[in-house]
Amino acid sequence: MSSRTVSRRALLQGALVAVAFNPVSRSWASTLEAGAVPLPPLDGELLMDTASRTASAEDFGHILHRTPWAVLVPGSVEDIVAMVRFARRQGMKIAAARGLGESHSTFGQSQVPAGIVIDMSTLSTLHEVGDDSAWVDAGVRWHELLQASLPRGKSPPVLTDYIELSVGGTLSAGGIGGQAFRWGLQVDNVLEMDVVTGRGELVRCSRSRERPLFDAVRSGLGQFGIIVRARVRLVEVPPRARTYIALYDDLHRFMEDQRRLIEDGRFDYVEGSVVASNGGRAYQLEVVKYFTPGSEPHDARLLAGLGFQPGTLQVSDGSYFDFANRLAPLVELLKQLGVWGFPHPWLDMFVPARSAESFVQEVLSQTTEADMGQGPILLYPFRASELTAPFLRTPNDRHVFLFSLLRTAIPPTPENVASLVGKNRAIFDRLTAIGGKIYPVDAVPLSPADWRRHFHPAWERFEHAKRRYDPDRVLTPGQGIF
C-alpha cells in the first residue's frame, strides 16, 4: 500500500459523509432532507473533512489561505464533468489544483473560498509515450513524463527549471525554461488537449479541432476549462549535457551576449541570474550544450566572443536527466531546513529588451539582499517569434527578458510578507509603465481593471471566451480576473 493511500485514509478519518447539498443554507447535508440536491455518483470522493479542506487552502506562496467547502479527489474524468456541472447548477465555484497542499501557486490562484478544489494529482496516468508525443493526464508531473520518455531518447522540448510542476498547471500558465528561445513555452508545444469546460462539457481540442478552445485554454489561467489530458510534443535529445557557468560584471555586456546566443543558437539552453559577488552583484550566465559521448562539445568554439570575466568559467558534464532535475538536491535541502515552507512573495516579469537594462538596474538598486531572503533572481531572454498562445501576454518586442525575483520572506512574519507584496505591486506599476507584462503565477495583488490592462488588446477576446466556455463564471476564482 502506498504512503499516499495511507495519508488519504488518514485524511478521511472523521470526514463528514454528505450525500446532498442544501442550496438554501448553502451547506452539505448528510441526509436527503427537504429541498436538498443529491450529489452526483462519483468514481472518486468528495472530501469535506477539515484536514483536506485546510490542505487545499495552502500553496507554495503561503500567503493567502482560502478554505474550500470540499475537495474532489476524482476517480475519473467523468467525475470532473459531473462536479463542474453540479457546481454550475448550484452557483458554486470550482478550480483545479496540483494536489492537496502541493499547488505551486504563490498567491491563492488555485484556491476556492466558496466551492470545490479538484485535486488533480490522482489523474496521473501516462496513457501513451510515443516517439513524437506523449498523451498524459493533466496531473502528471513533468518529472514523471521525462522518466518515461528518456529511455526512448525523447524529452519535451522545453522544461521548467523545477520539474515537479503538473502538466495541467504549467499549460494553464505558460511553462518557461532555458530552451524557450528555440521552442517557445510549454504551451507552444502542446498538440492536443481534453478539456472540461465551465459548461461541464468534455471537449477535445487542438490546432485543427475546436481551435478557439485550444487557444483559450493555453495560458488561460484556468478560466475556460479544466485540462484533463494533454498530448505534448517530444523531441530527440542526446543523453548528456555540458553546463557552462560564468560571471559578468557588466549588465550591458551580459544581456548583449545572452541575446546573441539566443539568435545564433549555438547552445541548447540559455539562462542567467543575478548573484551576490564580492559584497556586490554579478551576472551569471548559464548555458548548456547537449551531446552524445564521442562527440563532445567544442568548448573554445562555443565560448568564442563571449565577454564573461576571465577565471570565472565553470564547466561540468552530467546526464540529460540530472541536468533537467538539477534543482532536486537544492529543494531537498531547503525542505530539510524548513525554508521551503516559508512564504514566497514571488514576482515574475516579462520585460521588453529595449528597456530591459535600465529597468533591471532600477529594480536591482531598490532590492536589498533582505528583500530576497536568499531567493534567486533570474534574468534571461527568449524570442517572441516562437510564441503562439494568444493569452500569454508578453511585451511587444523581438526579444523579451524573463526577470524573476523569487523571494523567500525571512523572517516569515505577516509584516514582512505584506511589505514584500507591496514592493511587488510598486515594481509591477513601473513594469506596466514601460510596456512590460507579468507572468501571472506570482504574488501581486491585481484588480479586475489591472487584468483588463494585462490582456489588452486581447481583453475582448478573453472576455468573449469566458462567455462562451464558462458563462456562469464557475471556474478558478482565485485568479481574481472576473
Ligand SMILES: Cc1cc2nc3c(=O)[nH]c(=O)nc-3n(C[C@H](O)[C@H](O)[C@H](O)COP(=O)(O)OP(=O)(O)OC[C@H]3O[C@@H](n4cnc5c(N)ncnc54)[C@H](O)[C@@H]3O)c2cc1C
Ligand atoms: C518552485 C517553483 C518553480 C517554478 N519554476 C517555474 C519555471 O521554471 N517555469 C515556469 O514557467 N513556471 C515555474 N513555476 C510556476 C509554475 O509554472 C506555476 O505555479 C504553475 O501554475 C504550475 O503549478 P502547479 O502545477 O502546481 O499548478 P497549480 O498551482 O495547482 O495551479 C496553477 C493555476 O492553474 C490552474 N490549474 C491547475 N491545473 C489545472 C488544469 N489541469 N486545468 C486548468 N487549470 C488548472 C489552477 O487553478 C491555478 O489557477 C514554478 C513554481 C514553483 C513554486
